[in-house]
Amino acid sequence: MDKIGKYLFLAEPFHCDFSHRLFMSHLGNHMLNAADFHSTERGFGMTYLNPIHKTWVLSRLAVEMEEMPVQYTKFFVETWVEGAMKYFTNRNFRVVGEDGRVFGYGRSVWAMIDTDTRQPQDILAIHDGAIKGWIETGKECPIEKSSRVKMSADASIVRTIDTGYSDVDVNGHVNSVKYIEHVLDLFDIEWHRTHRLKRFEIAYVAESHGGDKLSFYREETAEGEFCVRIVKSPADASGDVEVCRSKVKFINI
Template sequence: MEKLSKIGRYQFLAEPFHCDFTNHLFMGHLGNHMLNAADFHSNERGYGMNYLNTINKTWVLSRLAIEMYDMPKAYEKFYVETWVDSVMKYFTSRNFKVVNEEGHVYGYGKSIWAMIDMDTRQPTDIFAVREGLINEYIETSYECPIEKFSRVKVTGEEELLRSINTYYNDVDVNGHINSVKYIEHLLDLWDLDWYRTHFIKRFEIAYVAEAHHGDQLNFYREHREKERENDFNFKITKTTNDNAEVETCRCRVLFSSIL
């Protein structure tokens, strides 16, 4: 197999119906573009899902942080660059950079991925795949200057804001609720008036357990302090058919005010 560059670069278009009422790309669609770039990058280099599925393995997203300075506008072309900067036995770290043709940087992303067995749903040894091929594509010198993942804390005094059911459109190729659907559902907790005066500066999500079709998702907001009025922590749980409530992920959303 031909040795490719360690950094992948993929062009996307901010399609108008993927943009919000401000004419900017939805955060959820940007997240999808990042995940697509990760899929393209890993498949081209031989350790993506196209190969993994033939040996009953797949990649699942464990953590994602997106930090933006601004968002692509409708009809703008932009690139998502992506590269792996570290690999451990069960997890790998992948970065993203969102940039246009003129070199303007919209923002960055960081992510953690696990390789799992499709039957047991448990992590499996990444280095056992194609004799550790992924090691040949680790890039440590390309800059991703955003802060590392923060520890999203909840105190047990969270406020339940909304519960929603899950349906066909929430489920992805891995058979569980799509990673980006959590982002979209969470960002729906604020109304249009809020988004007229606030910009999503940073979004973080840490996945704890899988949710599936038919599970109810419950969105809990941590009590916010006055000095953190634009900074929110959330816990998302699932209520299963037997009425058990299990935590699925934790999120942080940091807004900046639009002057």
């Protein structure tokens, strides 16, 4: 089996925004699916891990696009493991059209945890470090790695939302893809009409649960570049905790 997995997706009409191009949140979802398919086919996916009480947890995702696929476009998400250490693995993505045109790239960092204790697990202990046999170093991913999102104390709170049934995934946590939606909803439609999202970056710091209130702090750090901090206020009033940091870069259209 090839080290690189390649999966076909369709830019479905209801997954496209007003500009007729795929939403970043749905592209993120396709990337997570591609990661899941790739790891399952190679013996280290959720279907192997869950019965032994382990799971993959997405720690960071960065996506940089030259162009978003237009509705009804078929495109491939390619994915491969770039590196694997004891507690983290790096997985890359390339989004490419049927005609070979490159739409963009992604980088992600994953941890493995025990589903009972929620503690980090040694990735290299799975099948005697078998993941190392799947590392692909020859394939280029010419976008910057995720950087630490630095925010000053001046960031102002721009929105607070209640999370509910539709926000929550099979683990009972607010779904990684929903955070992407919520961050991009901080920018109004007029902004999206005059700016194209060039790069989206998110680091997942802690888990939040359905029913938690999420507050969004935003700061403009360069022209068209914004940092966002998401803080949860749990329903049980156990105190505010930072759950995510995100950085988005827009360019003028």
